[in-house]
Amino acid sequence: PRVEQVDPIDTLPPSFRWGVATSSYQIEGAVAEDGRTPSIWDTFCRVPGAVANGDHGDVACDHYHRMPEDVALIADLGLDTYRFSVAWPRVQPGGRGPANPAGLAFYDRLVDELLGRGVDPWVTLYHWDLPQELEDAGGWPNRDTAHRFADYAELVFAALGDRVRTWTTLNEPWCSAMLGYAYGDHAPGRRNLGDGIAAAHHLLLGHGLATRRLRAAAQSPIELGLTVNLSTADPASDSAADRDAARAADGLGNRLYLDPVLRGEYPQDVVADLAAEGVRIPVRDGDLEVIATPIDVLGVNYYFGQLHSGVDEQGRERDDDGRPVRRVVRRDLPRTAMDWEIVPESFTDLLVRLHRDYPGVPMVITENGAAFDDKPDAEGFVADDDRVDYLTEHLRAVARARQAGADLRGYFAWSLLDNFEWAYGYDKRFGIVRVDYETQRRTPKRSALWYRDTVRRVRGQR
Numbered sequence: 001p002r003v004e005q006v007d008p009i010d011t012l013p014p015s016f017r018w019g020v021a022t023s024s025y026q027i028e029g030a031v032a033e034d035g036r037t038p039s040i041w042d043t044f045c046r047v048p049g050a051v052a053n054g055d056h057g058d059v060a061c062d063h064y065h066r067m068p069e070d071v072a073l074i075a076d077l078g079l080d081t082y083r084f085s086v087a088w089p090r091v092q093p094g095g096r097g098p099a100n101p102a103g104l105a106f107y108d109r110l111v112d113e114l115l116g117r118g119v120d121p122w123v124t125l126y127h128w129d130l131p132q133e134l135e136d137a138g139g140w141p142n143r144d145t146a147h148r149f150a151d152y153a154e155l156v157f158a159a160l161g162d163r164v165r166t167w168t169t170l171n172e173p174w175c176s177a178m179l180g181y182a183y184g185d186h187a188p189g190r191r192n193l194g195d196g197i198a199a200a201h202h203l204l205l206g207h208g209l210a211t212r213r214l215r216a217a218a219q220s221p222i223e224l225g226l227t228v229n230l231s232t233a234d235p236a237s238d239s240a241a242d243r244d245a246a247r248a249a250d251g252l253g254n255r256l257y258l259d260p261v262l263r264g265e266y267p268q269d270v271v272a273d274l275a276a277e278g279v280r281i282p283v284r285d286g287d288l289e290v291i292a293t294p295i296d297v298l299g300v301n302y303y304f305g306q307l308h309s310g311v312d313e314q315g316r317e318r319d320d321d322g323r324p325v326r327r328v329v330r331r332d333l334p335r336t337a338m339d340w341e342i343v344p345e346s347f348t349d350l351l352v353r354l355h356r357d358y359p360g361v362p363m364v365i366t367e368n369g370a371a372f373d374d375k376p377d378a379e380g381f382v383a384d385d386d387r388v389d390y391l392t393e394h395l396r397a398v399a400r401a402r403q404a405g406a407d408l409r410g411y412f413a414w415s416l417l418d419n420f421e422w423a424y425g426y427d428k429r430f431g432i433v434r435v436d437y438e439t440q441r442r443t444p445k446r447s448a449l450w451y452r453d454t455v456r457r458v459r460g461q462r
């Protein structure tokens with residue numbers, strides 16, 4: 001263990017950004033108000049067995065009606081930045097055609113409320129709520145969706161670009177593509193690797209097209225970026241099979257998104273793995289130039305690390321179909337309520353590696369946090385020491401990576417509020433503020449108070 005004189009968190013500079021993140025479908029509710037049309041998540045939630053308890057986002061945290069109160073929470077915690085997403089089917093119903101002024105008005109008010117409270121708005125354009133009509137037309141595996149996304153991006157920028165400086169095109173394209181189209185765990189629930197890979201490519205193309213449109217439209221300096229979810233893939237042993245399994249997992253989960261955006265090429269080893277499965281990335285001439293349009297900031301979401309093996313329990317390296325074995329090995333590590341391994345050291349490794357392999361792009365941690373089995377007291381207060389420990393250790397991990405040279409500019413805790421945790425419904429709580437779904441009462445947890453005090457201390461505002 002390292003011996004450190006000061007808490008690494010206290011070495012973070014005054015310019016470091018401190019925020020919280022949310023997303024539209026997870027908190028807003030009001031799914032049929034002011035002209036919003038259904039998204040793929042409204043549809044998916046109605047598929048029996050798709051979401052725990054049959055939960056859905058119809059009401060969620062009712063943020064659409066409680067927005068000023070939620071902005072006040074952020075301001076009262078002393079945070080300088082709020083990362084939220086815009087619901088595409090709210091502002092451009094059906095995913096094409098003119099803007100819906102009533103839908104845009106909500107984000108207009110949100111941005112003004114934030115600015116009035118001294119909180120910088122960071123807009124994510126796509127956090128998974130694709131208009132159902134676009135899914136009916138083929139969804140992300142259909143190349144046209146990338147062009148529809150660029151149009152939508154421009155439409156939002158026209159409304160908010162005078163006040164919002166920082167724009168993220170996509171949140172976690174791996175989740176949209178693979179959980180949505182290849183593994184079927186998320187909306188729209190398709191289970192086809194080829195569809196997943198086509199979706200990934202068209203998401204990245206949409207990112208590049210939107211980035212170019214926003215740059216062209218901007219009247220003043222803006223910051224553009226993409227947020228990816230990354231996790232570490234370590235080999236279970238030094239054997240060639242285990243090392244190859246770790247390489248493949250890192251390729252499909254991390255490099256398939258990082259390389260095209262930051263190097264202008266798909267990783268050849270992943271292309272070969274996919275070819276062995278009969279899958280080709282539907283790249284056309286010029287796509288990689290668009291996808292590699294320079295970005296100003298890379299958003300990194302990190303939750304856990306994993307250990308990979310290329311050998312099954314019987315010691316075989318090939319399955320019955322002759323495919324290489326790919327297996328995640330459970331470690332004897334503490335876990336969150338998501339059953340995700342808690343490995344803050346891996347977070348430092350990941351960030352240092354990003355700095356080495358993709359130099360020159362500033363990074364911001366756009367999500368990090370944990371679900372735990374919260375136990376509120378009679379007043380609704382949660383003494384979530386487990387979450388405080390998780391956040392403390394991961395923030396230290398970020399600070400250590402920065403000390404090692406990684407260009408890290410900020411940190412957003414996921415999430416401001418307990419919210420609709422996708423396929424897990426309302427069972428899993430990631431908030432630093434508790435939400436009582438009966439009364440919609442918000443109660444800051446101990447982790448929120450810890451976050452407020454930490455930010456204050458690091459800024460030197462005792």
Ligand code: PNW
Nearest residue numbers: 023171172175229301303367414421430
């Ligand atoms: C992210 N995985 O999702 C999302 O950006 C958030 O909307 C979500 O609430 C949060 O993390 C917590 O889950 C992920 O399986 C979902 O590796 C799944 C994975 C990673 C991130």
